Amino acid sequence: MGLLSKKDAALIKDPLFDNNPITIQVLGICSALAITAELKASIVMGLSVLFVLGMGNVVISLMRNIIPSKIRIIVQLVVVAALVIIVDQVLKAFAYELSKTLSVFVGLIITNCIIMGRFEAFALGNGPWKAFLDGIGNAGGYAIILVIIGFFRELLGSGTLLGFQVLGDPIAKTGVYALGYENNGFMLLSPMALIVVGLIIWVQRARNPKLQESH
C-alpha cells in the first residue's frame, strides 16, 4: 500500500475527511441516524458497507464498458443486492451468530445511497483498482462518522461503550452516577444523532474554512 501514487492515495484519503460522504456530501444519513445508538452496531455497519462497496465498485468497474446506459441503475441495484444476499447466506451458514447481529443491516446496505452514488459517479468511469480504492475510502469515511456518532450516543445515552459500563452502574449509583450524573435517554433517539452529525459538520468546517459554502 506504500506504493500508492499521490492520486491513488487521494482516492482513499479525500472521502475520509475533506470529501466525507456523510458530513460533506450528506449521503447515507438514514443509516447513520438509525443504527448508531450503540457503538458495536456502528462498527458492524461500517465494516459491512466497507466490504460491499469495495467489492461492488470493482464489479461495476469491470462491467463498465458493457453495461447498457439505459438500465445501468438497475444493473447496479442487482449487483449490490446479489452481493449482499450472498454475504448474508454465507454468514448464516458459517457464522450464524454474526449473521443475526447483521440481519437489520442487510436491507439498509442495499438502499444506502453512498453505494449507488459511488457506483454511478466513480466506478462507471474508472478502472477496477481505482474503483476499489474509492470504495474503501468512501466506506471508510462513512464508518468513521458512524463510529464517532455511536461513541457519543452510547456513552451519553446508556453510559456504556461496546456494552461495558464505563461510567459506573446507574441503578446501584456507582462511579459518576454517585455524583448525581444521569444518562440522557434522549441521546438514544434518532434526533440526537442528527444533532451529533450537525456538530461534527460544524467542527469540521470550522477547522477547514475551505469547506464552507459561500452564500
Add this chain to the structure above:
Amino acid sequence: MAINTDKNSYTFIFAIIMVVVVGALLAFVSSSLSGTISENIRLEKQQNILYAMGVNNNDEGSVEFISTSEVAQVFNQYIKKQLVIEGDQITEDKEAFLIDLKKEAERAKNGEARRLPVFIGEKEGKTFYVLPMLGKGLWDAIWGYVALDDKLVIQGVFFDHKGETPGLGANIKQRFFMDDFTGESILKNNDIVGVKVIKGNNDPLNNDKLDNEVDALAGATITGNGLSAMLSDSFKLYENYLNSILVQ
C-alpha cells in the same frame, strides 16, 4: 470494444443474461448452503428453549447458550416431553420444537386448528413448562420462550427479534431486560393475564413480583407494547392447558 450499448436489442439481451446469471448464482448459493442453515436454526431453537428454563452458560451480565456442539444432547437430557396441543387433544411429538408458529397462526386464521407446542423440562427435580410465542415488534417479528412452573410463575424467558432498532428495541434480548421477568406471576386474582412491559412504573428494580409488570426499555415503546401483547395473546392460547397444570 465496438459494441453499441445503446441499442434496444443489446439492452434486452444484457438484461436477460444478467438476470439468468445472477439468478443461477443466487440459487446455487442458497441451495448449497440451505442444509447448514436449517441445521443452525434447529440448534438455535434448542438453545433458546434450554436458555428459558435456565440451562445456559451465562455468567454475570452475558447471554451464553449451551454450545452448538453439545446442545442436541443436553436438550434430550433436560427436555422430558414435547407436547402438541391441538384443540382438546394433547399428543406427544419428538419434533415439536420444529413447529413453525407463523404457519400455525396462518392455519388458525383459515379456521383450522392450531398446533401449540409445549416443552416440559426437568432441572434439579423441578418441572418447567416452556411455551414458545411469536409477536410483532416495531419493524418485524419478535418471538420468545417463557418457562413457567406449576404455580404459573415465570422461571426464565428468552426473547429475540428479527429487526428491532439496535440499542433500543433490540435490547429485549439483553440480560437486564429478560432477567426482570424471572419470578413474575402471570396470574392476577387467579386469572391468567400475562406480564406487561410498563413505562414509568414505580418499581424500576422490579421488587414487586405480583404486579404483572416489568420496567420498559427507554426508546422502545412499540417493541415493548408488542412484547406485552405477545405475552398476553400467547398465554390466552394456552389458557386451558395452563389451568390444567396449575397447582393452587
